[in-house]
Amino acid sequence: MHVASKVLSLDSDWLRAHPLPVPDIAADKNSRGRVLAIGGCATVPGGIQLTVEAALRAGAGKIQVATIESAALALGVAMPEIAVFSLPETDTGEIALTSAGALSDLVGRCDAVVAGPAMSDAKAASGLTGHLLTLCEAQMILDAAVLMNLSDHTDRLSALPRPAVLTPHIGELAAILGCAAADIEKDRIAAVKEASDRFGAVCVLKGSTSLIAEPGADVFAYAGGGVGLATGGSGDVLAGIVAGLCARGTPQLEATLWAVWLHGEAGRRCAEQIGPIGFLARELLAHLPGLMRAL
Template identity: 50%
Template sequence: MPTPTELTPDLLRRMPLPRLDAGSKDERGRAMVIGGSVEVPGGVLLAANAVLRAGAGKVQVATVASCAQGLALAIPEALVIGFPETPEGGLEAEPAIERLVPRIGRCDAVLVGPGMAQGDATVALTEALLAGDEASFVLDAAALDGLPDHPETVRSCGGRVVMTPHAGEMAKLLGREREAIEDDPLAAACEAADRFGAVVVMKGARTCIVAPDGRAWSYAGGGVGLATSGSGDVLAGLVTGLIARGAPVAEAALWGVHLHGEAGRRLARSHGPVGFLARELGAEVPRLLHETGREA
């Protein structure tokens, strides 16, 4: 098992983000966030805002029809598309596949999963999207559900995928008990990166990031305040936005983990260690990018 490299600002300065010299928002990258459900519409809101806070130029949101208008008003910067719903309140697979697969060909990065309902429709949609084009993908939450028995679906993307499981999701991905994952998160992340051929961000008090080639990093910043509803949606959105800007997937994952954690650290200093909200994390990100000295 590799010895992980500590994720620090100095390390990130040696892998600078692509500069954004052009004035066009198209040149800053296009991202799509696919997710949400009747019960959890806010996941895509948090993720889409984070995509833009990371510096991407455009974001589209695909969600259930009953929530689309409200999300369009809450994210006036985004194009929001509503789709028919399953009886459980999630995205219906067939119409979503028909319209989204052609659209993702015009995107640089696609996030699938925030707030999505679990079930067969989500599994079918995720698999169709991964097979549909050569965009880069971030898979979070319910989008991970259908993958344990189909690692080849992710491997076929040729390393263009970032997976962001917490311990419970990782246990399902690897067919293990959650306690075993929590006992050795690095080993779990290494196994998943090898099995799925993806960059794996194993979220936890110490986050482990592992690339398919075996490189590994760890990050222990941020604090307990990040263990709050919606925090993972923000992290997934940050990684997606950085990929859309042109960062390689592994570097985008590292930058995203660092920005997410350091935003939590700053909010802990100004608000107290717990009680700040996931929606407040994104506002810290542009300043963090600027202070690291690599924001265009």
């Protein structure tokens, strides 16, 4: 593994020096950024809702969601702000590999694609990843199940004109690198750096101290947020924030760093207002617009 030369602190000073793009006063919803979110399964049919709402809260103007047929209608009713497209599903309630063709037109109409939230079938997700890599010119954010067999797509990922963003927790990073989680824990900085360099991607290793790396550069660290963020759906929210910021035109690394900070600071506010543990991932969402305005 390669050890980064320096670890930089992600803080409000850095963010003020790298502000988010501001939409023109006459901007319409398309020019504010278009996101396609692909994910969901019968076991976690609402998880993708956290991702798409996070993208909207981060300022994206238009959201399309592709999810399993059995969950599509309920999602559309729950979120009238989005367009929902139903995909064929397997007997076990996962997105079917036969869905790939149905995604082609959708991918061409977006600025950022976030794939994987609330999916659990690594094989089906890997097939989806391979399909997206053959046709997607939009910014890609890869999360959850699509990370588990990422080594099958190393060459195509590293050849993307714009680096993908990977958002693994330690178990997913272990799968990405083909090693044990205990080995990563021995040197988390070296591990996130290796993943970033190997796939030519911006990589976030989520944890009590989140680490963010881009190829050939130093690693950023963010230790805010608190233990309350270790809850179901929290990672789905983070992936959606990254997608929303990328769709708005924020460069990959800056979008990821802003997303990690916004996610963590939303967790801190929930801890203050509700309690250090016990708040829900969906309670992070309403804090995001105010946090962006605060800086």
